Amino acid sequence: MDAIQHFQSNKERYLEELLDLLRIPSVSADSKFKGDVRKAAEFIKTKFEEAGADTVELVETPGHPIVYAEKIIDPKLPTVLVYGHYDVQPADPYELWDSPPFEPVIKNERIYARGACDDKGQMYMHVKAFESLVKSGSLPCNAKFMIEGEEEVGSSHLETFVKENKKKLAADVILISDTSIISNETPSITVGLRGLSYLEVEVTGPNRDLHSGVYGGAVANPINVLCDMIASLQDKEGHITIPGFYDKVEDLSTEQRSEMAKAPFDLEAYKKDLKINDVKGEKGYSTIERTGIRPTLDVNGIWGGYIGEGAKTVLPSKANAKISMRLVPHQDSDEITEIFTKHFESIAPKSVKVKVTPHHGGEPAVISTTSPAYQAASRAFEEAWGKKPIPTREGGSIPIVALFQKELALDPILMGFGLDSDAIHSPNESYGLFNFYKGIETISHFYRFFSELEK
Amino acid sequence: MDAIQHFQSNKERYLEELLDLLRIPSVSADSKFKGDVRKAAEFIKTKFEEAGADTVELVETPGHPIVYAEKIIDPKLPTVLVYGHYDVQPADPYELWDSPPFEPVIKNERIYARGACDDKGQMYMHVKAFESLVKSGSLPCNAKFMIEGEEEVGSSHLETFVKENKKKLAADVILISDTSIISNETPSITVGLRGLSYLEVEVTGPNRDLHSGVYGGAVANPINVLCDMIASLQDKEGHITIPGFYDKVEDLSTEQRSEMAKAPFDLEAYKKDLKINDVKGEKGYSTIERTGIRPTLDVNGIWGGYIGEGAKTVLPSKANAKISMRLVPHQDSDEITEIFTKHFESIAPKSVKVKVTPHHGGEPAVISTTSPAYQAASRAFEEAWGKKPIPTREGGSIPIVALFQKELALDPILMGFGLDSDAIHSPNESYGLFNFYKGIETISHFYRFFSELEK
Numbered sequence: 001m002d003a004i005q006h007f008q009s010n011k012e013r014y015l016e017e018l019l020d021l022l023r024i025p026s027v028s029a030d031s032k033f034k035g036d037v038r039k040a041a042e043f044i045k046t047k048f049e050e051a052g053a054d055t056v057e058l059v060e061t062p063g064h065p066i067v068y069a070e071k072i073i074d075p076k077l078p079t080v081l082v083y084g085h086y087d088v089q090p091a092d093p094y095e096l097w098d099s100p101p102f103e104p105v106i107k108n109e110r111i112y113a114r115g116a117c118d119d120k121g122q123m124y125m126h127v128k129a130f131e132s133l134v135k136s137g138s139l140p141c142n143a144k145f146m147i148e149g150e151e152e153v154g155s156s157h158l159e160t161f162v163k164e165n166k167k168k169l170a171a172d173v174i175l176i177s178d179t180s181i182i183s184n185e186t187p188s189i190t191v192g193l194r195g196l197s198y199l200e201v202e203v204t205g206p207n208r209d210l211h212s213g214v215y216g217g218a219v220a221n222p223i224n225v226l227c228d229m230i231a232s233l234q235d236k237e238g239h240i241t242i243p244g245f246y247d248k249v250e251d252l253s254t255e256q257r258s259e260m261a262k263a264p265f266d267l268e269a270y271k272k273d274l275k276i277n278d279v280k281g282e283k284g285y286s287t288i289e290r291t292g293i294r295p296t297l298d299v300n301g302i303w304g305g306y307i308g309e310g311a312k313t314v315l316p317s318k319a320n321a322k323i324s325m326r327l328v329p330h331q332d333s334d335e336i337t338e339i340f341t342k343h344f345e346s347i348a349p350k351s352v353k354v355k356v357t358p359h360h361g362g363e364p365a366v367i368s369t370t371s372p373a374y375q376a377a378s379r380a381f382e383e384a385w386g387k388k389p390i391p392t393r394e395g396g397s398i399p400i401v402a403l404f405q406k407e408l409a410l411d412p413i414l415m416g417f418g419l420d421s422d423a424i425h426s427p428n429e430s431y432g433l434f435n436f437y438k439g440i441e442t443i444s445h446f447y448r449f450f451s452e453l454e455k
Numbered sequence: 456m457d458a459i460q461h462f463q464s465n466k467e468r469y470l471e472e473l474l475d476l477l478r479i480p481s482v483s484a485d486s487k488f489k490g491d492v493r494k495a496a497e498f499i500k501t502k503f504e505e506a507g508a509d510t511v512e513l514v515e516t517p518g519h520p521i522v523y524a525e526k527i528i529d530p531k532l533p534t535v536l537v538y539g540h541y542d543v544q545p546a547d548p549y550e551l552w553d554s555p556p557f558e559p560v561i562k563n564e565r566i567y568a569r570g571a572c573d574d575k576g577q578m579y580m581h582v583k584a585f586e587s588l589v590k591s592g593s594l595p596c597n598a599k600f601m602i603e604g605e606e607e608v609g610s611s612h613l614e615t616f617v618k619e620n621k622k623k624l625a626a627d628v629i630l631i632s633d634t635s636i637i638s639n640e641t642p643s644i645t646v647g648l649r650g651l652s653y654l655e656v657e658v659t660g661p662n663r664d665l666h667s668g669v670y671g672g673a674v675a676n677p678i679n680v681l682c683d684m685i686a687s688l689q690d691k692e693g694h695i696t697i698p699g700f701y702d703k704v705e706d707l708s709t710e711q712r713s714e715m716a717k718a719p720f721d722l723e724a725y726k727k728d729l730k731i732n733d734v735k736g737e738k739g740y741s742t743i744e745r746t747g748i749r750p751t752l753d754v755n756g757i758w759g760g761y762i763g764e765g766a767k768t769v770l771p772s773k774a775n776a777k778i779s780m781r782l783v784p785h786q787d788s789d790e791i792t793e794i795f796t797k798h799f800e801s802i803a804p805k806s807v808k809v810k811v812t813p814h815h816g817g818e819p820a821v822i823s824t825t826s827p828a829y830q831a832a833s834r835a836f837e838e839a840w841g842k843k844p845i846p847t848r849e850g851g852s853i854p855i856v857a858l859f860q861k862e863l864a865l866d867p868i869l870m871g872f873g874l875d876s877d878a879i880h881s882p883n884e885s886y887g888l889f890n891f892y893k894g895i896e897t898i899s900h901f902y903r904f905f906s907e908l909e910k
Contacts, residue, residue, distance in 0.1 A: 028765075029763070029764060029765030029766065029767060030763060030764055030765065031764065089767060089769075090761065090763055090765075090767055092761075092763065093664070096663070096664075152767075153765055153766060154766065180669070194668060196668070196768070198766045198768070200766075205731065206729040206730065206731055207729055207730035207731075208551070208729075208878060208881050208882060208883070209548075209551075209880065209881040209882060210729075210878075210880070210881060211851060211879055211880040211881070212751075212753045212755060212779060212781070212880075213649060213651070213781055213849070213850045213851030213852050214635070214746065214849070214850050214851055214875055214879075215729075215746065215850070215875075216746065216751040216753045216779075216781050216850060217736050217737065217745040217746055217749055217750075217751030217753075217781065217850065218734050218735075218736045218742040218745040218746045219729060219731065219734060219735065219736075220731070220733075220734075220735035221753045221754060223685075223753075223754035223755075223756075223757050223776075224685065224686075224689070224752075224753065224754050225735075226682070227681070227682040227683075227685040227686045227754065227757075228682075228686045230678075230679065230682040230686075231679075231682045231683045231685075231686035231687070232686070234679070274661040274662055274663075274665075274670075274674060275661065275662035276660065276661055276662075276674065276675070276806055276807075277805050277806065277808075278675075278804075278805040278806040279673050279674060279675075279806060280673075280674065280675035280680075280804060280806035281672050281673045281674075282672065287673040290672040290673040291669065291670065291671065291672055291673045294672055295672075296667075296671040296672035297679075298667045298671045298672075298676045298678075298679065298770055299676060299678035299679050299682065299759075299760065300667060300678075300760050300761055300766070300767060300768060300769050300770070300771070301678075301759065301760035301761040301762045301767070301769070301771075302678050302682075302757055302758065302759050302760060302762070302774065303757065303758050303759075303762040304754075304756065304757050304758075305754065305755050305756035305757060305777070306545065306547075306755055306756040306777060307756045307757070307758040307775075307777075308484070308485065308545060308547065309484060309485055309486065310484030310485065310545075310608055310814070311484065311608065311609065311653045311655075311755070311777065311779070311814040311815060312484065312544060312545055312607075312755060312756070312777075312880070313651070313653070313755060313779055313852075313880065314755050314756070314880055314881070315753055315755070316755070316756075319757065320762075321678075322760070322761065322762075322766065322767075324667060324671075324766070324768055326667070326668055326671050326672065349733075349735060350732050350733040351731055351732065351733040351734060351735035352731075353732075359765070359766040360766060394668070394669070395668045395669050395670070395671060395672065396666060396668030396669055397668050397768075420669055420670075423663060423665075424666050424669075425664065425665070425666040425667075425767070425768065425769055426663045426664040426665060426666070426769075427663060427664060428663070
């Protein structure tokens with residue numbers, strides 16, 4: 001019996017296991033969930049053991065542990081390295097969830113829970129594809145797995161692990177399922193990713209909260225100043241005004257742009273889904289281009305002054321914001337973080353003090369569509385979906401992709417099965433059962449085609 | 456024995472009673488303190504009874520109760536009406552207090568607690584001055600007291616009470632201690648107050664929180680938009696850009712301005728006290744003018760997106776802010792609220808929805824310095840402080856002042872004894888024992904001089 005048959009006769013159990021994993025609130029950003037993050041790691045470890053891996057380790061780091069597993073059937077055969085993460089984004093605001101984020105429910109063929117898609121659902125497809133291949137005796141090559149618990153907080157300790165374990169991680173391809181397809185009717189493979197520069201800023205005015213009547217008008221209000229500074233970071237046409245920001249941004253050729261324009265996109269449906277009357281972005285670019293090939297600047301959070309019930313006439317001492325920039329190929333995350341910091345400090349009026357603290361960053365990436373690995377992925381999709389996948393560029397960032405390219409000299413294959421409508425990072429995140437099952441199938445096919453092509 | 460002697464021999468008890476009052480967290484803005492607000496009202500009621508008032512009532516309102524007390528010794532004699540409030544501002548951020556806000560402590564001759572000055576400390580001086588006069592048999596005229604519990608939330612129900620009880624509140628002067636003096640060396644009487652227009656705004660972009668990588672750059676970020684909109688409300692020179700905002704603002708004559716400039720003010724000490732390198736305000740005006748005779752716009756609170764620990768790459772659905780404007784004589788609070796709302800809605804880009812909700816407002820006021828009441832207050836200060844008080848304009852708002860002028864046809868006397876450095880509305884609010892005791896003396900003298908002048 002082959003992997004697909006084994007998967008078919010065990011799919012209910014596979015789903016039940018995923019639901020158990022989703023019940024563990026492994027929020028890496030919030031220290032009060034530290035214990036749960038570890039619990040999730042141990043859960044994955046056990047599942048790899050049950051699936052038939054011959055080595056499984058919980059690798060300790062100064063942060064959350066990395067789960068490493070491998071099965072070497074013959075050192076002469078090609079090796080597939082799989083990357084994924086078991087940590088999830090914070091679930092707040094909780095009140096906007098229709099059902100509790102860590103009590104998964106299945107409604108009209110979809111799993112609703114934080115992490116259902118990003119990345120527990122997508123990562124777990126690999127664990128189960130591996131089990132199907134091993135248990136059906138049809139694993140055609142060696143397999144290695146590196147599943148981390150810090151992706152949502154910048155993979156702080158993965159780089160060290162990768163640098164110190166190049167030999168252990170040696171492989172012929174890295175397979176990652178943490179991206180989306182265009183739609184269930186139009187499968188796609190992501191060949192471009194944006195990078196990320198993420199900072200926290202603090203503006204301090206007076207040394208204490210003041211009465212806005214007694215001091216208002218004469219003392220700089222840090223909230224007003226922060227708003228001025230943030231507003232000045234983009235001009236009326238949506239261009240970012242930080243000097244040097246666009247220096248390394250490559251302008252695509254008319255051919256490349258018209259190629260991109262071919263991807264099916266329905267602006268009206270897009271606006272309807274988000275309940276917005278209009279989109280908003282950099283002048284001169286389409287929505288697909290704004291999220292795919294152009295860098296951006298977004299305030300991800302802002303707070304200051306009195307935010308409780310009722311009215312308080314306070315002129316606050318401080319105002320804070322979390323600001324992130326999405327970067328495109330050739331922009332360097334550290335460099336952008338540096339010029340942002342310099343610029344932000346330079347535009348602060350003398351009446352306030354400004355502190356800029358960088359959070360994590362990540363480099364943008366472009367992936368070859370001519371490698372055997374990409375060809376194998378493309379054929380695997382055709383086999384499972386009956387359609388050739390379209391190569392696309394995605395707006396999100398997977399910083400470790402650039403890390404793998406640099407440290408392991410491997411082009412990752414971003415074989416994701418999510419949909420933009422899965423609401424990852426949002427309340428009511430969900431993942432389609434169809435996508436979960438189709439993903440396991442596609443991954444199983446990939447092993448076969450890749451082994452053949454590499455032989 | 457006269458009032459001053461009686462006060463001298465009871466001052467320790469007076470202070471102890473104030474500390475008891477300060478232990479009651481009567482925060483009117485936050486519904487969870489509703490019971491405590493009532494407790495404070497009952498405390499005041501009891502103290503008036505003990506002081507010798509012949510009528511004391513707890514007047515119920517749809518909100519917090521009003522304490523009314525009176526002692527009529529002879530209808531033919533003049534009547535002093537006193538206004539004060541027993542509610543306090545919210546105490547957060549609690550972590551910035553050196554000692555718990557509702558556990559008063561006395562350090563270097565100062566009382567530290569929320570409400571120590573605003574207005575429990577200042578209001579309670581009147582209760583004790585009244586007791587001193589009555590118990591020493593030297594009350595020279597009739598006395599009425601109206602102490603409310605909603606001043607910090609816009610005196611929502613006082614207006615109805617005043618309109619429905621004009622006869623009961625009939626008096627020859629209304630005395631209020633809820634303002635500051637220039638310094639303990641330079642006593643002053645407030646003869647001008649700014650009005651207030653306070654609104655809450657909500658900007659809504661997409662119908663749910665989004666992943667900033669997938670949607671960033673193409674969908675309006677409500678935080679960025681809110682910052683743009685707030686920044687646009689003031690120009691580079693600090694002028695407010697709302698059309699019609701300055702229409703009714705009266706420009707003071709060169710004489711009036713140079714008169715104001717005579718009030719002692721040390722800019723370096725001012726900056727040092729606030730630990731700021733520079734002041735910031737409307738071009739062409741001094742710090743005194745910016746807080747005294749010019750209208751302002753301050754953001755009192757702002758919130759949106761992820762404000763927890765760590766980094767979350769979210770493009771939020773909503774962003775909110777509390778915005779207030781201080782108004783000067785002739786500006787109308789409702790009118791300003793209306794033009795702000797119209798303007799704010801008009802500058803919103805098509806890609807977001809905006810909701811503006813007015814909180815409370817209040818009218819600005821100017822007070823005559825030629826009335827017998829003002830003369831009596833001036834002499835009372837001279838008697839107690841050995842110095843003639845300087846008439847000043849204050850930046851804060853006491854909306855009910857305009858209400859009393861309109862409904863009771865009485866010019867209030869703003870006989871305040873606080874200092875700007877008392878940090879009212881801020882952590883570590885305090886009130887000097889010197890000011891508390893000096894206030895009781897000054898108030899007692901006022902009754903005497905006023906009765907003589909009115910005879």
